[in-house]
Amino acid sequence: MDKTSRAFLFRERLAGALDSRGLNRSDLARAAGLDRSTVSQLLSEDQPRLPNGQALASIASSLSVSADWLLGLSTHQGVAAEILDRAVQFAEADRNPVDDHLLAWQKEAAGSKIRHVPANLPDVLKTEAVLAYEYAATDYRTPGQAITGTRDQQALLTRPETDMEIAVSRQALEGFARGEGLWSGLTSDLRRTQLIWMGDLLETYYPSLRLHLFGANDRYSAPFTVFGQKRAAIYLGQRYLAFSATSHVRLFTSHFDDLVRHAQIRSHEAGGFVRGLGDAL
Template sequence: MDKRDLHRAFQERLHDIIAASGQSKGDFAHGLGIDRSALSQILDTGSVRLPRVETLAKMAQMHNVSLDWLLGLSESGQKDTEVKSQFELEQAPPEKDASLLSHWRMQALGQKIRYIPFQLPDIFCLPEVFKYQMGFDAERIRHVTQAAEDNVSYVERPDTDMEIIMPLQRLQSLIAGKDVWDAVPASIRARQICHIERLIDEFYPTVRLFLVDGLKNYAAPVTIFGNMRAAFYLGGKYMVLTGGQSVKQTMGYFDDLIRAAVVHPHEVSAWIKNARAGLEQG
């Protein structure tokens, strides 16, 4: 294969992964750490120059393909196959759990994060509430609190796009002090609810919270990092899917839940106020 044939094969496959990513060319370029004009030059049919090795490697890593496949040197090197889904079981001690998630999030910079929390979304949690969620484990609380602060910094980035799904019953229980929240003092719960209300408005539309009816729709705790990986929380472990088809199927599961939402992002703050008022009147 001569240089022109190599570059033509590379461009065809680059077009394929851009289309598969669902991103605009500008967002795709941003995820690679290059500007759109540089991507346009790479895609220019009159050019025979390949990107730098680091850029090629990042393309392959971020979009689950091998370098051989990307360069047209192999037909079977694409990691995203119809018959093989890649997954791994990641176990991290408490002090590394947050850094692992942060690492995955930074790898997916510029791509949408889809998130179903195990309890409350960490970006909405007060430090006092972490104590109850973490069983008063001081070391774990420290690491998780630091991670939550990092997450807020991430949310404030201009390129952040995050969707969160949560059963509405979880907020109802928090407001009423029932189930897992019965040991949390009413004053802390009230502050936590006000904190959620404020951040929902402050972070919108960068962060969008959807509430589903947990009696009709089970929302498994998972974080989907762009089109790169889906990490299901198993309690101290993560089942991580990296096969492209598996990640797409998980994205489809998430999007189905969004379609089933009974409270949409622009309605959540008002819904919380009504739920609080209803409890006070009751």
């Protein structure tokens, strides 16, 4: 954009900001500490001009807008702190199913691709027995709440517009099959049932639901979900840190796509692989 075009855009945005606030040129001159003649030149219909740095800062501050927005360098009208507050938000639950947030964001992104990296196994593919075992000792979510939340997520799988990709490390599934770590107290029968049921679900809902298994020795990821192009959320425990800025969402999307590109077990093989782990128990 050349200087003349930027001056016309500046005038248009400045005039719009004044109109939306019910202010006139004299009001702006007083608030920004400028001569009225200076304001008139900036808003000239025929030959608008750009302000100097000090005048620009005063105008932006008095109108509570971003100087970058006035100059056409940003599409966000608000000042930086307000933009950050909107772009990054905490979502938390006090003894309520954290997945209430996930479910709402998932519904919001209906018809768009959802990319998900779970903390262990994906809740949407867990049996009720595994959920009951996992949440039996937690003080922030009861097994019943976990099961109800998962049922709601599973119901979304039956919708024709569903497009969900999940990336999990191959070692996480193999560790589950062996009963390692968190799963050390879960019987082999329950682990077998879980894996066979999970494999069946993957084959039933493919290609609307796709699981990719990457190598933990080759790639690492914190748990997060990308909801279409609107939002990304990283899981912090009993809280989600949610991002709505386009650049942030693209960053998470790029990271997920990298996990998919380096998957050791591809989505069309995942159902059979998972079921095979169960059959081997």
